Structures are given as C-alpha cells and as structure tokens.
Amino acid sequence: MKLYNISFSPTGTSAKVATAIIHGIMANIDCRTITLDATHQSVTCEPISKDDLAIISAPVYGGKMASLAKERMKTLTADGTPCILVAVYGNRAFENALNDMSFFTSTLGFVTTGAAAFIGEHSYSTAATPIAVGRPDESDLEYAKAFGLEIARKISLKSLSAIDTTEITDEESPAESLANFKSFVADYMRSQKESPRKLVPEVNTAICNTCGICLSVCPTEAIANDCATIDSSKCMYNHPR
Ligand SMILES: Cc1cc2nc3c(=O)[nH]c(=O)nc-3n(C[C@H](O)[C@H](O)[C@H](O)COP(=O)(O)O)c2cc1C
Structure with a gap:
C-alpha cells in the first residue's frame, strides 16, 4: 500500500499534524509514503489507486478549506481511493471545513474514510492577542499519532469505510x-x-x-x-x- 501525504500548509501546522498521524499509521502498517507538498505549487502524480490511502491536510480559512489548497490539489485524480481529511484551524472555529474538504476531494475521486479537525496557532496571533500559540503542542501531536494508530487498526481489520463528515460538529472554542x-x-x-x-x-x-x-x-x-x-x-x- 502507498500512503500519500498531500498537504497545503503555509505556516507548517497542517503538515506537522499530518506527519504525526502518518507516524501512527506507519507504526503498525507496512507502507511506502509519497509526499505531495501543495504549499507552493500544484501537485500532480499518476492516478491514485483505490488500494492506496491519502492523508489530505489543509488549513481552515474563513470556515472552509483554504481555496488555494483546492487550486493546488485539483490536478490530482483518484479512483475511489480512501482518504483521511485533516483540517487545521486557529481555535476560532472550523465550521464547514471538513464538509467542504470532503466534497472537494470527492470530485477528484477520493472517498472520505476518516476526518479530524486539529488546532494550530492562528496566523493572526500576535503578542498582544495570542491565539492558540504553540499549537499543535506535544499533546496535540500525541493525539494525532493516536488517531493514526486507530486508522492503522481499521486498515488491518479491513474496516476502513466511507464516513459522513456532517456528523463531525465544531466545538465552542475557548x-x-x-x-x-x-x-x-x-x-x-x-x-x-x-x-x-x-x-x-x-x-x-x-x-x-x-x-x-x-x-x-x-x-x-x-x-x-x-x-x-x-x-x-x-x-x-x-x-x-
Ligand atoms: C486567511 C486566513 C483565514 C483563516 N480563517 C480561519 C477560520 O475561519 N477559523 C480558524 O479557526 N482559523 C482560521 N485561520 C487560522 C488558520 O486556520 C491556522 O492558523 C492554521 O493553523 C494555519 O495552517 P498552516 O500552518 O498549515 O498554514 C485563518 C488563517 C488565514 C491566513
């Protein structure tokens, strides 16, 4: 199995969370990782097989998947490939981001089989108005790794299946x-x-x-x-x- 790490991450937090999830998966599943970094350019590769798995990560902008992430990833094609969606947000709210990601990636041929929203330092955090400074921290990354271990467990049991992201609701931020x-x-x-x-x-x-x-x-x-x-x-x- 190939594990695609597809990420758009201008300030690095989405990529950090995705890496921790992948460490969790790789702790128990033998696979080869292919990294497609969409931060600076459009990403392309051969159509991604349904026997592979993609971890697709991007920041939340305005309660949605960052539109530039879509622009940079729209060049990909998948063939019913399972994907895990990772939306990273600055502790304001992730609102509709996971649904937006799920819809967008489905247009490329991916099937959402897992999704999570994680907190990353807000791009507008300042010394006077700190927002989620230092996130993801060690415990966030441990949690992300545990999420990866759970994905690995489902892969081993062949029980990774389509999920409905509308069931994942945003929590009130601090x-x-x-x-x-x-x-x-x-x-x-x-x-x-x-x-x-x-x-x-x-x-x-x-x-x-x-x-x-x-x-x-x-x-x-x-x-x-x-x-x-x-x-x-x-x-x-x-x-x-
Ligand atoms: C243009 C813009 C819009 C943003 N909108 C939101 C938002 O709606 N909700 C939120 O909680 N954080 C929002 N953020 C913060 C980012 O989601 C957060 O900083 C994220 O960790 C950045 O990910 P990256 O490090 O992978 O680039 C926004 C940031 C920018 C630059």
Whole structure:
C-alpha cells in the first residue's frame, strides 16, 4: 500500500499534524509514503489507486478549506481511493471545513474514510492577542499519532469505510481565543476606518537583512525581491477570519 501525504500548509501546522498521524499509521502498517507538498505549487502524480490511502491536510480559512489548497490539489485524480481529511484551524472555529474538504476531494475521486479537525496557532496571533500559540503542542501531536494508530487498526481489520463528515460538529472554542481574535479584528477594522489599507504582514526593516528566505516561504509569491514590498492582492493574510 502507498500512503500519500498531500498537504497545503503555509505556516507548517497542517503538515506537522499530518506527519504525526502518518507516524501512527506507519507504526503498525507496512507502507511506502509519497509526499505531495501543495504549499507552493500544484501537485500532480499518476492516478491514485483505490488500494492506496491519502492523508489530505489543509488549513481552515474563513470556515472552509483554504481555496488555494483546492487550486493546488485539483490536478490530482483518484479512483475511489480512501482518504483521511485533516483540517487545521486557529481555535476560532472550523465550521464547514471538513464538509467542504470532503466534497472537494470527492470530485477528484477520493472517498472520505476518516476526518479530524486539529488546532494550530492562528496566523493572526500576535503578542498582544495570542491565539492558540504553540499549537499543535506535544499533546496535540500525541493525539494525532493516536488517531493514526486507530486508522492503522481499521486498515488491518479491513474496516476502513466511507464516513459522513456532517456528523463531525465544531466545538465552542475557548473564550480567550475568541476574545483575542475579536480584539484583533476590531483593531483591524478601526485602523481601516482611520486609513483604509490592505492587511499584509509587516516587514521589520530594523532587522531585515534581505536574505530572501521570506520570498521562498511565501506560498503566493506576494513578496517582491526587495523583501519589503508586498502585493496585497496576492497576500492570503488580507482576509482575517
Ligand atoms: C486567511 C486566513 C483565514 C483563516 N480563517 C480561519 C477560520 O475561519 N477559523 C480558524 O479557526 N482559523 C482560521 N485561520 C487560522 C488558520 O486556520 C491556522 O492558523 C492554521 O493553523 C494555519 O495552517 P498552516 O500552518 O498549515 O498554514 C485563518 C488563517 C488565514 C491566513
């Protein structure tokens, strides 16, 4: 069996959770892993067989699967291949993300046989308004590994079967995360009123040495070669949710 690790993960948290799940699966199942990283480019490969398994991970943006993840993964084709969906969200809410992922991946030929939402540090977390800082932490990753072990158990018993993601409901997030997120958005709205601007990451020119690493890390190529100018129309940070 081949185990496909298909991930879109601009800040690395979805990929971290997917890796922990895969460690759990591989602890008990002999398989070969094929990694398809959709963070910076569209991913392609031969049609994925129904005898294989795919772990598909992506962040939640605006309560849905990140649309750029769909754009980058839509080049894949599967043949009734079982998949495990992993939505990683910043402790605000994952809302409809798993249903959205399940529908999208079904259009590619995957069948959802497992799904989970995990918490990752929110991209809008700041020192003043921390949201899920340091997540996934050690215990999140242990939990992800345990989820992988459970998938392995089902594979061994040949009992991995289609599931209905609408049965997985979002939980109320901790009040502090929600309050800090709301406070971040309120500050943003206030600054918009004072001087309308697009929200893009701020470059700290006092410490930037124009090494260019940011250019290679940015998934949308929004940063210009000077490492300081950011094209807000390309920047995903521009839509706080
Ligand atoms: C444009 C944008 C929209 C987001 N929307 C949500 C959201 O609706 N709910 C939530 O809890 N977190 C939201 N987040 C936070 C991300 O889901 C979270 O930071 C995630 O861990 C990022 O995954 P990655 O590290 O794999 O890129 C959003 C982040 C961005 C950049």
